[in-house]
Amino acid sequence: xxxxxxxxxxxxxxxxxxxxxxxxxxxxxxxxxxxxxxxxxxxxxxxxxxxxxxxxxxxxxxxxxxxxxxxxxxxxxxxxxxxxxxxxxxxxxxxxxxxxxxxxxxxxxxxxxxxxxxxxxxxxxxxxx
Amino acid sequence: xxxxxxxxxxxxxxxxxxxxxxxxxxxxxxxxxxxxxxxxxxxxxxxxxxxxxxxxxxxxxxxxxxxxxxxxxxxxxxxxxxxxxxxxxxxxxxxxxxxxxxxxxxxxxxxxxxxxxxxxxxxxxxxxx
DNA sequence: ATACGACTTAAACTAGGGTTTAAGTCAACC
DNA sequence: GGTTGACTTAAACCCTAGTTTAAGTCGTAT
Numbered sequence: 001x002x003x004x005x006x007x008x009x010x011x012x013x014x015x016x017x018x019x020x021x022x023x024x025x026x027x028x029x030x031x032x033x034x035x036x037x038x039x040x041x042x043x044x045x046x047x048x049x050x051x052x053x054x055x056x057x058x059x060x061x062x063x064x065x066x067x068x069x070x071x072x073x074x075x076x077x078x079x080x081x082x083x084x085x086x087x088x089x090x091x092x093x094x095x096x097x098x099x100x101x102x103x104x105x106x107x108x109x110x111x112x113x114x115x116x117x118x119x120x121x122x123x124x125x126x127x128x129x
Numbered sequence: 130x131x132x133x134x135x136x137x138x139x140x141x142x143x144x145x146x147x148x149x150x151x152x153x154x155x156x157x158x159x160x161x162x163x164x165x166x167x168x169x170x171x172x173x174x175x176x177x178x179x180x181x182x183x184x185x186x187x188x189x190x191x192x193x194x195x196x197x198x199x200x201x202x203x204x205x206x207x208x209x210x211x212x213x214x215x216x217x218x219x220x221x222x223x224x225x226x227x228x229x230x231x232x233x234x235x236x237x238x239x240x241x242x243x244x245x246x247x248x249x250x251x252x253x254x255x256x257x258x
Numbered sequence: 259a260t261a262c263g264a265c266t267t268a269a270a271c272t273a274g275g276g277t278t279t280a281a282g283t284c285a286a287c288c
Numbered sequence: 289g290g291t292t293g294a295c296t297t298a299a300a301c302c303c304t305a306g307t308t309t310a311a312g313t314c315g316t317a318t
Contacts, residue, residue, distance in 0.1 A: 007295095017295095022276060034296095036284095038283080039294085040296090052236065055233040055236040063274075080248060083240070084248065090237060091234065094237070100187060104184040104188045105224075109220065115210075135265085147308085148305095154268095155305095168314090191305095192304075
């Protein structure tokens with residue numbers, strides 16, 4: 001099995017090493033092995049789990065909830081229903097947030113249109129002088 | 130012209146009164162009038178500006194940037210280009226964020242599918258006993 | 259006139275999410 | 289064998305975005 005150092009993991013996911021250490025400290029990443037010098041070694045499994053953590057982070061799940069989810073993964077097969085329920089709820093929350101952002105974007109687009117018109121009108125006015 | 134009290138504004142936009150006060154204190158809402166007892170009165174113009182603030186908030190623009198934008202609105206016509214540029218940049222940032230969230234959502238959907246399968250397989254296994 | 263509810267303020271406090279710091283270990287090169 | 293560079297830790301610090309608190313004002317109903 002291939003292992004990644006913290007710098008490799010950091011590069012692969014484009015996330016700072018300090019964040020990786022922070023996530024481990026917060027319990028988002030567990031069972032990370034160490035070499036004899038005490039350096040973190042990320043197994044392929046760990047890298048997959050990390051990718052999941054980053055998906056959840058990226059969709060604004062709070063660290064405490066991600067921790068709960070990762071704890072359930074650790075706990076094993078009898079938490080699959082809980083995990084499914086959590087992911088379904090989170091999916092809906094993400095869809096809601098995206099739709100709310102898309103809505104607000106319409107207001108922003110309206111501003112862009114109006115400002116462009118104003119600038120254009122000013123230019124036309126100048127020509128007529 | 131019709132004026133809204135803070136409680137009406139709060140109800141209309143479904144935002145707490147303390148946030149409205151906070152936004153005013155941070156300079157996101159300016160020139161809010163007061164009645165003789167010192168209570169805030171939101172004009173229709175103010176309500177429109179507030180809606181804009183909430184659009185920007187909702188799309189994760191930091192308070193300091195929203196303040197810059199509102200200051201430019203106060204400053205008048207000669208900041209229209211700056212405002213247009215800011216809105217264009219922000220629009221792109223929002224589109225990027227939405228697309229990144231949509232990407233991460235695929236990972237979440239994959240989990241949902243896999244968990245559903247595992248639960249289904251378990252049920253099938255039970256039937257066969 | 260007094261009690262009540264809605265309103266006000268500045269300032270302190272909280273939570274979330276990191277980053278930085280201080281002090282130290284290890285191993286490989288010169 | 290000593291310096292260098294990558295790594296480690298716990299704890300302190302920082303910023304953003306609010307919420308809460310303490311103290312007080314106003315005006316209407318009783």
